[in-house]
Amino acid sequence: MADGDGDWARLVKCRVCRQPAIIDLRRHNANFCVDHFLRYCDQQVAKAIDEFEMLRPGERALVAVSGGKDSLAIWDLLVRAGWEADGLYVGLGIGDYSEASAGYARRFAAERGLALVEIDLRADHGYDVPTAAAVTRRVPCSACGLSKRHLFDRAALDGGYDALVTGHNLDDEAAVLYGNTMRWQTDYLARQRPVLPAGPGFPRKVKPLVRLTERETAAYCVLRGIDYLVEECPMAAGNKHLAYKEALNEMELRSPGSKADFYFGFLARAADRFEAGARRDDLGACRSCGGPAESELCAFCRLVERAAGAEPVPVELRR
Numbered sequence: 001m002a003d004g005d006g007d008w009a010r011l012v013k014c015r016v017c018r019q020p021a022i023i024d025l026r027r028h029n030a031n032f033c034v035d036h037f038l039r040y041c042d043q044q045v046a047k048a049i050d051e052f053e054m055l056r057p058g059e060r061a062l063v064a065v066s067g068g069k070d071s072l073a074i075w076d077l078l079v080r081a082g083w084e085a086d087g088l089y090v091g092l093g094i095g096d097y098s099e100a101s102a103g104y105a106r107r108f109a110a111e112r113g114l115a116l117v118e119i120d121l122r123a124d125h126g127y128d129v130p131t132a133a134a135v136t137r138r139v140p141c142s143a144c145g146l147s148k149r150h151l152f153d154r155a156a157l158d159g160g161y162d163a164l165v166t167g168h169n170l171d172d173e174a175a176v177l178y179g180n181t182m183r184w185q186t187d188y189l190a191r192q193r194p195v196l197p198a199g200p201g202f203p204r205k206v207k208p209l210v211r212l213t214e215r216e217t218a219a220y221c222v223l224r225g226i227d228y229l230v231e232e233c234p235m236a237a238g239n240k241h242l243a244y245k246e247a248l249n250e251m252e253l254r255s256p257g258s259k260a261d262f263y264f265g266f267l268a269r270a271a272d273r274f275e276a277g278a279r280r281d282d283l284g285a286c287r288s289c290g291g292p293a294e295s296e297l298c299a300f301c302r303l304v305e306r307a308a309g310a311e312p313v314p315v316e317l318r319r
């Protein structure tokens with residue numbers, strides 16, 4: 001798990017116990033053995049929860065899981081730390097990718113005896129992401145993001161959960177911050193915190209993985225024997241988010257720690273300076289679902305109206 005030759009493990013020692021290390025974390029100038037790396041992951045999640053007041057003792061969490069490494073890692077980390085956490089899987093109807101991702105989420109839950117709430121866009125709401133993208137003539141991630149936000153919120157509120165957990169890691173958050181800063185999206189910058197408090201029609205949303213990178217969550221899954229979907233979503237091609245990640249990875253390579261400095265520096269010294277435009281508590285109620293809405297129908301119900309009657313679009317046509 002380290003860059004370099006095969007002698008690396010023999011030569012490099014764990015910072016804590018001096019046994020052979022299995023991973024190097026350049027931004028911390030540290031190397032860890034298996035046990036101490038897993039302990040490091042536990043500590044980083046506990047620190048994020050504590051520092052940003054994400055969860056309080058006795059609270060119940062709903063973890064949005066995709067079958068990928070980040071969401072399964074955070075579910076595992078929360079359960080092992082003693083939190084009561086159920087999973088939520090939303091079937092997006094993205095061909096084989098969705099079939100495979102559902103399998104990983106279900107197996108993870110079944111093997112550990114955990115509860116997994118499932119929602120299927122096509123079965124429950126009459127459309128899927130490729131069809132919604134074709135109907136709206138926008139990139140698939142736009143309809144997908146809108147659908148997930150709405151369904152995650154709804155499921156967390158309906159299930160009486162205290163918080164909705166997502167598996168966004170440090171790389172994700174730094175990349176989103178980079179994109180928002182490049183365009184000075186001040187409204188988004190105002191909301192880019194690892195905790196968004198609950199409001200009328202919205203659950204509290206928390207991101208307890210923000211102190212771990214993508215490479216660290218992948219290593220965590222491998223070491224904990226968590227089987228996850230490695231394949232990326234076929235709809236992600238051309239996504240600007242990936243380009244921002246690459247640019248930040250380049251910086252990180254030259255200057256380890258710059259990604260964390262960028263993100264945590266923003267939270268500590270700049271996030272307060274931005275104000276969100278529309279106040280969430282000023283929104284009315286959607287006449288169809290009762291959720292928060294800027295007009296008569298919320299954006300999700302408008303999407304359902306347009307996409308549910310449309311001829312299904314095969315995923316291949318959207319690549």
Ligand code: SF4
Nearest residue numbers: 140141144233235236
């Ligand atoms: S890449 Fe886009 S379409 Fe695919 S799951 Fe993510 S948001 Fe949805």
Ligand SMILES: [Zn+2]
Nearest residue numbers: 014017033036
């Ligand atoms: Zn050690």
Ligand SMILES: [Zn+2]
Nearest residue numbers: 286289298301
């Ligand atoms: Zn609605």
